Amino acid sequence: GESVGLHLPTLSVQEGDNSIINCAYSNSASDYFIWYKQESGKGPQFIIDIRSNMDKRQGQRVTVLLNKTVKHLSLQIAATQPGDSAVYFCAENVSGGSNYKLTFGKGTLLTVNP
Amino acid sequence: DSGVTQTPKHLITATGQRVTLRCSPRSGDLSVYWYQQSLDQGLQFLIQYYNGEERAKGNILERFSAQQFPDLHSELNLSSLELGDSALYFCASSKQGLAHNEQFFGPGTRLTVL
Numbered sequence: 001g002e003s004v005g006l007h008l009p010t011l012s013v014q015e016g017d018n019s020i021i022n023c024a025y026s027n028s029a030s031d032y033f034i035w036y037k038q039e040s041g042k043g044p045q046f047i048i049d050i051r052s053n054m055d056k057r058q059g060q061r062v063t064v065l066l067n068k069t070v071k072h073l074s075l076q077i078a079a080t081q082p083g084d085s086a087v088y089f090c091a092e093n094v095s096g097g098s099n100y101k102l103t104f105g106k107g108t109l110l111t112v113n114p
Numbered sequence: 115d116s117g118v119t120q121t122p123k124h125l126i127t128a129t130g131q132r133v134t135l136r137c138s139p140r141s142g143d144l145s146v147y148w149y150q151q152s153l154d155q156g157l158q159f160l161i162q163y164y165n166g167e168e169r170a171k172g173n174i175l176e177r178f179s180a181q182q183f184p185d186l187h188s189e190l191n192l193s194s195l196e197l198g199d200s201a202l203y204f205c206a207s208s209k210q211g212l213a214h215n216e217q218f219f220g221p222g223t224r225l226t227v228l
Contacts, residue, residue, distance in 0.1 A: 042221060042222075043219030043220050043222050044206075046218070089156075101162075101170055101172050104157040107156065
């Protein structure tokens with residue numbers, strides 16, 4: 001498969017455990033955040049997003065938490081499955097007007113052990 | 115399958131050459147984005163088009179250019195190629211190209227410059 005980074009933070013969990021992937025963002029003006037999942041050999045896939053007027057948002061087996069005070073974002077995956085093994089990226093955006101630019105983090109490699 | 119197609123899947127060329135990468139967005143999507151993913155820089159936003167017009171620019175080199183055609187497909191032209199241009203190039207599309215529109219990524223084109 002394709003390698004997306006040589007020095008990615010890694011997280012290794014057992015199947016069935018909960019996973020928490022963290023992301024620190026840099027721009028205090030960012031008001032929209034997205035988590036993407038990238039499996040080997042594929043393009044990034046949208047998982048969940050959150051706007052800055054929220055501090056928590058839940059999806060199916062995933063929860064995103066936003067702490068604007070410390071500029072920290074986390075992705076929680078419940079009951080992690082082998083199919084969750086991938087690189088996870090957070091992305092931030094400052095919206096407004098017609099300008100649009102997503103800034104991606106370096107990514108975290110999640111490995112789920114059966 | 116995201117519905118976004120990219121061709122070619124792989125491209126091998128020499129330094130100094132020029133290549134064109136092609137992207138077809140999902141049916142109904144008006145906006146196209148180009149990203150570069152390399153081992154040392156991660157996923158970097160290059161440029162966005164909306165309905166044929168450039169909307170936002172990121173870290174795109176002057177040697178690179180893009181356009182979106184009336185049928186909404188897009189091409190990314192890379193010229194005077196250097197070894198450091200070797201990377202995965204992703205195209206993504208979204209409905210309106212607004213900050214909170216979900217982006218759907220294609221499978222990418224792997225460019226190798228020898």
